[in-house]
Every structure is written in C-alpha cells, then in structure tokens.
Amino acid sequence: MTAKIITITSGKGGVGKTTAVANIAVALAAEGQKVVCIDADIGLRNLDVVMGLENRIVYDVVDIVEGRCRLRQAMIRDKKYTELFLIPAAQTRDKNALSPSDMIRLGDELRSECDWVIIDSPAGIERGFRNAIAAADQVLVITNPEVSAVRDADRVIGLLEAEEKGSPALILNRINPTLVKRNDMLSPEDVLDLLAIELIGVVPEDEKVVIATNRGTPIAADGKSQAGQAFRNIALRLKGEQVPFLEIDDQSGFWGRLSKLGGR
Amino acid sequence: MNDNQSEFLEIKGLRDGLLVSLADAPWDELQAALIRQIEGRQSFFQGARLALNVGNQALKVADLVELRDQLSERGVSLWAVISDSSMTESTSQLLGLATRISKPKPDEARQFAVSVFEDQTALWVNRTLRSGVRIEYSGHIVVYGDVNPGAEIAASGSVLIWGRLRGVVHAGKDGDSSVFVCALDFSPTQLRIENEIAVLPQEENVCPKKAQISDGKIVLEPWVS
Numbered sequence: 001m002t003a004k005i006i007t008i009t010s011g012k013g014g015v016g017k018t019t020a021v022a023n024i025a026v027a028l029a030a031e032g033q034k035v036v037c038i039d040a041d042i043g044l045r046n047l048d049v050v051m052g053l054e055n056r057i058v059y060d061v062v063d064i065v066e067g068r069c070r071l072r073q074a075m076i077r078d079k080k081y082t083e084l085f086l087i088p089a090a091q092t093r094d095k096n097a098l099s100p101s102d103m104i105r106l107g108d109e110l111r112s113e114c115d116w117v118i119i120d121s122p123a124g125i126e127r128g129f130r131n132a133i134a135a136a137d138q139v140l141v142i143t144n145p146e147v148s149a150v151r152d153a154d155r156v157i158g159l160l161e162a163e164e165k166g167s168p169a170l171i172l173n174r175i176n177p178t179l180v181k182r183n184d185m186l187s188p189e190d191v192l193d194l195l196a197i198e199l200i201g202v203v204p205e206d207e208k209v210v211i212a213t214n215r216g217t218p219i220a221a222d223g224k225s226q227a228g229q230a231f232r233n234i235a236l237r238l239k240g241e242q243v244p245f246l247e248i249d250d251q252s253g254f255w256g257r258l259s260k261l262g263g264r
Numbered sequence: 265m266n267d268n269q270s271e272f273l274e275i276k277g278l279r280d281g282l283l284v285s286l287a288d289a290p291w292d293e294l295q296a297a298l299i300r301q302i303e304g305r306q307s308f309f310q311g312a313r314l315a316l317n318v319g320n321q322a323l324k325v326a327d328l329v330e331l332r333d334q335l336s337e338r339g340v341s342l343w344a345v346i347s348d349s350s351m352t353e354s355t356s357q358l359l360g361l362a363t364r365i366s367k368p369k370p371d372e373a374r375q376f377a378v379s380v381f382e383d384q385t386a387l388w389v390n391r392t393l394r395s396g397v398r399i400e401y402s403g404h405i406v407v408y409g410d411v412n413p414g415a416e417i418a419a420s421g422s423v424l425i426w427g428r429l430r431g432v433v434h435a436g437k438d439g440d441s442s443v444f445v446c447a448l449d450f451s452p453t454q455l456r457i458e459n460e461i462a463v464l465p466q467e468e469n470v471c472p473k474k475a476q477i478s479d480g481k482i483v484l485e486p487w488v489s
Contacts (some may be wrong), residue, residue, distance in 0.1 A: 158394030
C-alpha cells in the first residue's frame, strides 16, 4: 500500500477542520479503505473527542516522534470501522514538540501501512500549520461562507502556493441555502470567484452534525443526513470518482451552476 | 565562539533598526549563529527591528517564517529581508517584509520616479495577490491577475490591474499626483493616490475604471482607451 497524505486546514478556527477530518476518514473507511488520521493540533487536541476515542488514548503523536512508543502502539482503532485508526495529539505539550521534518518522517513511515493518511491542522499560519502541511501530498482548505473565514482561507492558499504544495482544493462548509437565497450569506459562487481554486465539496448546514460530533459518532456514518452525504461525496472525489454536487435545494439555480463551476 | 560567529554575520546600526549581513554559508548554520548571537546579547537586541541581508540565499516561505517566529520569541522583529535572489525577494514580499531598507530622500525619489517614467518600465506581477501579500515598488506596477481583499500594493508610479481590484492600492506613494490606478473590476477596499485617500461606494455594475487626481481630489471614471 502507498498511502496518499491529505491535510485539512483553514487559517481561521472553528470552521470545521476537525469535523471534516473525522467525517472524510469515516467515509473512506466505509468504502473499505485503510485510513489513519493524525491530530496535529498539539495542546488543543479534539479529533479524539469527535471520533469518540478519547478514553482509549495511551500514546500520542509526540510519543512516537520522541521514541517512547512504536507507531502501531499509538494507532487507536475506531470503534466501528476496523480499518480506521487515530494517532492523537499530545494534550500536555505545545506546537514546538513537533517539527515539519518529524511529520515528514511519520508520514513516510505510514505510507506503507495504509491507503490514506488524513492530518488535522491547528488554526493559524505558524509552526503548527507548517507541521501539519509538511508531509501532505494534497491540502484541502475548508472555509465557511463568511467574509472573515474566506479572507483567512485566501491567505492560507497564498502560503500553500508559496511553499509549492500544489494548488489546494476547497471544501465549503455550513452552506445555508435559505440565507444564500435571501442574499444574507456569501454564495458558493462568490467564494469560488475570490479563491479561484478547485472545489471538492459543499457541505450544507445541518444541526445533526453538532449532535453527532457531541456523541463522538461522525455524521458520515448516518445514511440519511445531507451533510453526511456531502462528506461521503468528498471521500469519493478524493478516490478519483466523478460525483455530481448535491442538489441541496432543488429549486435553486446556483446549485446547478455550481456543478458546472466544479467541472464535475 | 564570538570569532566563529562573526564569520557568519555582521551587524550594523541603521537609523531605524539593525542591519545584519549574513555570510555565504548553509542557511541552518547562519540561522543558528544569529539566534546564538541574539541570545548572547539579549539586552542589546531586545525590541530591535532587524533587517537581514541574506545575499544569494534562495529562501522559501517556511525558512523565513521559522526565522521570523524564532526572532519574535526573543523580542526581535524582522522587518526587511534584502537579497539578490529573486525567489527570496518574492518570498519576502509574500510575507509582507520590506525588500529595501534605504528610503531615498524625497528629491532622489522624485528623480528616480521621473527616470522610471521616461523608461516606461514597470514591475510585472503575473499572478493573483492573495490576502497578506504586500508589493512595494519605486515605479509603476502592472498586475496580471486579481488583487484580493487583504492584499496591498504601493507604487511610486501608477498601478494597472488586469483583473479584479479588491485590496488596498496606493499609487504615487512618494508624492506624485500625475499617476493613476485602473482595473477591470474596480472595487478596492481603500484607494490612495499621493496623499489622498478614498473609499468607494459599493456598486453593482462591474466595469473597468480609472482613478486619478483632479483638482486635488480622487476622481473615478470609466476606463476606456
């Protein structure tokens, strides 16, 4: 196996990085892929909580890097999917406990272990961000349709381009069709117009996401949720499949136009 | 130890900060030497503004960001990186660092501007400027791409944008009221020409526009050849 390493980042905090990592990982695992998630948010870990694995942590990513345990020992198996693993962040250390070269070594070691490595990035553009993107083959930038989040996404995309990380793909999270229709929210078109990168997913606002996150059971495992479907579609697109964008509001024209913009 | 370090770097006082010139050595060693130097003379460096002359080093964003972080942890702010490498220069611009330190006196600046205008040369920027990028140039600037909100352009001459202008633009920054700013989609966050500042009303219809100073005020008109 040769894993592809994906990092999900945003610049701004609270736009859904961790939720997206957990859900895309679950969706890939549900497709029969072997997936390892890494929480690179040292000191503010919460991917374990979202995945409901908090009480199983013994070793973390800093323990691996500093040689206190073997890679396999820090990989926590998911409750439901046997081919899904989490390497948690250290909670009692800070971002300086890792370096970009540590992450590259860790990524290389994981490549032979699984199909996908998905890295959860901390907010910001400093050391933690650079650690998170160091090993990535592809970076996904996630944003909400809010002016401040889009501005930060733009900054992050600029930094990724400068680091020659290739063009990142965009996940647009928490779109509310009613607000967009009333012109009270940036439309996906507005955001794409500014950021000018490839779109890989549009996730509608869905209160079930909050409920699932609090329960520690990612929404992608819920067959009926639209947000869950959106995350499953992102997973399929990562695998290279052509999946049309969801018709979240079937009356509204821009979802149709969006499919054209996304080129899928 | 000290002798060893002075092989790597030379420190000079400037009017508005310190200039550190680095020798030709691997970047890791230079960086370590600089940090050692700063840690050894903390009271001297505390609160200093540092300009760095890196010579031919080709530096990536990651290199400069790491150095900037390390410096800021020690109470030193990096404000300029001077380099002969065009990659390093664009990296610095991307990070919003200055790439020149000596501001010419107003007279010289005007002379320089005039000679630039006579040459009809301009800085050619062949990409979209994203948030956080600042480009400063003594002369005209032409951007083939968009200027996103959060990006800044400052030119002593005119600024022409073949794309959307949504960031901040300052034309004629060294004092020249004959310059103009034009863009295909003209909606800057803020517009400055010489010493005049304008904020434009939000407009629905997008068309190419040109702004210049007329009777001491910034005037906007459709941009038609």
